[in-house]
Amino acid sequence: MSKAIYALYDDDEIMVDGAKSILSKNLRIKDVYSPFPIHSLENVLGIKWTRLAITAFLYGLTALTLALIGMWFFMIEDWPMNIGGKPNDTLYQNLPAFIPITFEFTVLCAAHGMAITYMIRNRTFPGMAARNPHPRTTDDHFAIEISKDENSGVSEDEIRTILKETNPVEIFEK
């Protein structure tokens, strides 16, 4: 017994219009598959704004603090380093020399943190098998996924009729 019905489209605009008409008939869309980001789709589907930026800020803040504490300990506290006669008594006197490293470390951690968070959140890791319903949704086709559980009030035939009205190239179950 398959869990979902898919409608496959060969044009992104037809797909977006299709999504609008499906939603207007009180059918719920579970997900949409597309080889590239589609403008305005997130508004049609009512997807909430990503919180990835907040995590990036937190990773950056952590990295900034870590980098400064680290350099303070290595270069000032544990073994004061004399490099070209630069002051090494306090952190603030030698701060300009530490800024580039702090900046780089902040960027490094924010970028990697974001990428790893994104992978964990979407449960997609390198080497994993593809989970797209149709191989062509990573090439030139677009798919709308309708979950049967989410639309238990609507019969399968009705779903198929609604999907057919949106001009898909193919309707299939998986």
Add this chain to the structure above:
Amino acid sequence: MEYVFDVRAKKLTFILMAVGLLSIVLGFFGGDHASQRVWTSILISGFFFFGVGLTGTFFLAIQYAAESGWPTVLKRIFEGVAAYLPIGSLALIIVFLAGTFHFHHIYHWMDADLYDPASPHYDEIIAHKQAYLNLPFWWIRTIAYLAVYIWFTMLFRKRSLMEDELTADPKPFFIKNQTLAAVFLVFFGYTSVTASWDWIMSIDTHWFSTIFGWYIFSGMWISGMVMMTLLVVYLKGKGLMDFVNDSHMHDMGKWVFAISFLWTYLFFCQFMLYWYSDIPEEVTYFQARINDYTWLFWGTMLINFIFPMLLLMSKDAKRNAGFLMFVGVIIFFGHWMDTFMIISPGAMKDHGTIGLVEIGTFLGFLGLFLYIVLGALAKRSLLVKNHPMLEESLHHHIN
């Protein structure tokens, strides 16, 4: 959408100009260093607002050259800001003329004694720079920069007004604008650097910095960017620019955010290399600033870095007129203080202060700037016509 430069706004600019004039005139009776202080103050505010005007032309040229569609609805604002350029150049020329005729001593190298080996004032370092740094050549360069900047500004304005009346296909017209913009940008790229050497770096005659041109340029750009954003916020607040949507404001906010970082990067880039290498002839520039102007020097850098960084980081803040206004006003003044930090320690040594004269002159130039810019905006409709990318800009939408 027509903007009317009403009596109330006009009155305000006249009051500002009167304050400026009053502080300049009274400043001459300010005791020791009075005349030097007033001229320095005019150069600071004069150059600052000249930079704001020049950014209008520069930013417009970038949009043409890059074929960017989104800012088409804001084009009149760029042109309006650029309209200040002729008067702004005049203010600079007055300061330069006063220097040439020794009414002030901002440009130490204009003193002929320095080049005469028999004179007790002979300065070998400056004498070696004479091939480049001599009055005739310097004036030729100055006039050339200003003339070409003004010529392009007027040409862009003229062609933009021509485009409004265009009945033929606007595409070839746009392509010619693009070519002109590219020519201007190449000229601007070189001369914004040499002009910063001539007008600003030559104040600290012995000193030199290779990144100085970019530093001055980024300061100009951010000040101009902030001024254009504030004008859009003001006109949109009056309901005259309803065609400007959240996405346009977001993009302007992004520019303010990004150029703030460019400026901070160049500030730090110049500072850190000189601090680290600690070579006497280089580090004197920063010693004069850090020893005599400690709070202003670091304060300017922190204000211009921290405010845009923390307050304009989120998407919602960039789309919020109140946030843009608040951050904009603070860093606009912050970059004026930066111009003060660039010019004053060289021209006034350790006697420079931000007092009534400096603030008054700033307000005076602000009044003059607003009078000309608002006047230019009132002349034409705030929305261009027949621009090939107008439709795209009206539907501009980003997330």
